[in-house]
Amino acid sequence: MARKIDGTALAAEVVAKVxxxxxxxxxxxxxxxxxxxxxxxxxxxxxxxxxxxxSRTVKAGMNSFMHRLRETTSGEDLLALIDQLNxxxxxxxxxxxxxxxRHIDANRILDAIDPAKDVDGFHPVNVGRLSTGTGGLVPxxxxxxxxxxxxxxxxxxxxxxxxxxxxxxxxxxxAVLLLERECTVTVTHILTRNLPEIVRxxxxxxxxxxxxxxxxxxxxxxxxxxxxxxxxxIVGADGQRGIVGDVVYEETDHAGAVTPVPGGVGPMTIACLxxxxxxxxxxxxxxxxxxxx
Ligand code: GUN
Numbered sequence: 001m002a003r004k005i006d007g008t009a010l011a012a013e014v015v016a017k018v019x020x021x022x023x024x025x026x027x028x029x030x031x032x033x034x035x036x037x038x039x040x041x042x043x044x045x046x047x048x049x050x051x052x053x054x055s056r057t058v059k060a061g062m063n064s065f066m067h068r069l070r071e072t073t074s075g076e077d078l079l080a081l082i083d084q085l086n087x088x089x090x091x092x093x094x095x096x097x098x099x100x101x102r103h104i105d106a107n108r109i110l111d112a113i114d115p116a117k118d119v120d121g122f123h124p125v126n127v128g129r130l131s132t133g134t135g136g137l138v139p140x141x142x143x144x145x146x147x148x149x150x151x152x153x154x155x156x157x158x159x160x161x162x163x164x165x166x167x168x169x170x171x172x173x174x175a176v177l178l179l180e181r182e183c184t185v186t187v188t189h190i191l192t193r194n195l196p197e198i199v200r201x202x203x204x205x206x207x208x209x210x211x212x213x214x215x216x217x218x219x220x221x222x223x224x225x226x227x228x229x230x231x232x233x234i235v236g237a238d239g240q241r242g243i244v245g246d247v248v249y250e251e252t253d254h255a256g257a258v259t260p261v262p263g264g265v266g267p268m269t270i271a272c273l274x275x276x277x278x279x280x281x282x283x284x285x286x287x288x289x290x291x292x293x
Contacts, residue, residue, distance in 0.1 A: 003257040005148050005227075011267035014147070015060060018274045022061040025281060033281035034063035035093040035119065035273075036085045040078060040104065041071035045233070046097045053095070053270060060274050065091060075104045079112050086114040092281035093119035095273070098169070116284055119276040122168065131176050137276050142174035144268025145206055145227045146181075152225055152257040153204070156181035162199050163187045164215070164246070165208035170229055174206050195219075207246040217251025226258045229265050 025031045035057045039050045050066065057064040067081060078096075085091045094117045100106045110118075115125035121139035129136030153159070161183040165171035175187045183204065188195055190209065199205055199219040207215050208229035220226060230246030245261030252258045259265055282291040 002226075002252050002255040003152065005151060005225075005257050005259045005264060007144070007148060007259055007264040007267045010147060010151060011144075011271035014268070014271035014275055015056070018060050018271070018278055021278045021282075025278070025285070026061070029285060031281055031285040032061075032063055032090075033092050033277050034065060034090045035095065035277045036065040036067060036088075036091045038067045038069065038078070038081065038085075038094070038096045040069045040073050040097075041101050043099070046099075050097050053273060056270050056274060057277070062274070062277060063090065071101055073101075073104075075108060078104060078109055082109065082112045086112075086117065091117065092284055093117055093273075093277035095120050117280055119273060119280055121173070121276070127168075127173075130173060133180055137280060138177070138272075139169060139173045140272035140276060141170050141208075141229060141265060141269045142177055143272045143276075144265055145170075145174050145229065146177050147272070148227055148259055148265065148268060149204065149225060156183050156204075159183045159203040160201050161185045161204040161206070162202035163206045163208070164192075164195070164199070165189060165206075165210070165229070167208065170206075170208035174208070178204065178206075209246045211246055212244050213246070213248050215247040217248060217254070220252055220255050222254050223256040225256050226252060227265060228259050228261050230261060231266060 022033055037050050037053050039046055054064040054066050085094050094113050096109055110122045113123055115123045118126050118137055121137040126136040130138055161178045163171050163175045166187055166189045171187060175185050178185045186198060188198055196219045200221055202224055204225050206227045210230060212232035212234055226247055228245035228247040232244050234244055235241055243262050249260060
């Protein structure tokens with residue numbers, strides 16, 4: 001039986017550390033970290049995510065500033081809000097929930113966020129820092145994936161890692177983080193030929209394809225570690241709604257370790273967001289040598 005990697009438990013550890021750091025910032029420096037979350041429109045899945053982000057932020061002892069804008073909000077108005085948040089000293093982290101409505105150029109918006117407050121790690125400065133290994137804020141889901149892998153892998157050097165999915169949010173940054181740990185990384189996507197054969201070589205498989213049940217058990221090498229980033233809402237044959245991953249979990253008994261869905265990567269994303277907000281608050285508010293600790 002494959003070991004189940006418990007994302008809920010690890011996320012609770014990360015959040016416990018965040019709470020301690022928040023208390024420390026408030027007590028010693030008079031700084032209460034604040035996270036601004038911007039939602040444009042009313043996509044139901046995004047609504048659920050931002051509400052969760054906001055309530056967890058408050059639970060961790062930080063300020064949450066929610067900005068809900070109408071679907072018809074112009075790019076200019078959104079940029080004006082970003083400007084205001086960039087210069088607000090009580091805001092240390094800014095997150096604009098994606099996807100944005102089609103009439104808004106998401107790249108233009110992400111480029112406008114102060115890189116020091118970019119807790120999503122999507123600004124080109126942070127993307128560049130990640131790819132050159134020079135610090136910065138690291139995207140939350142990829143960071144969570146690596147932390148989950150670190151619970152079962154001591155030494156990444158020379159391992160074969162296959163990433164399925166090439167998004168800016170998960171696939172590309174997780175590939176960089178694995179490369180930084182000296183894995184041999186293959187990034188694949190929906191048009192990759194012979195995908196099952198490529199995955200069969202992997203010691204580490206990170207699946208972020210957004211395709212329910214894409215990865216079957218016979219794709220997975222004996223003893224491989226599998227991180228399933230998929231969160232797919234389905235309606236089962238019995239009419240029940242549920243959430244499944246991109247991997248057929250029931251077929252992975254021979255794997256070394258696997259993240260379940262739900263309860264794997266999902267909880268880690270929010271935990272890492274809170275952790276990035278504290279990191280940003282420290283970097284913005286404390287002297288450089290203290291902030292880095
Ligand atoms: N939409 C889906 N995932 C994310 C994420 O990690 N950050 C933001 N801002 N939007 C998302």
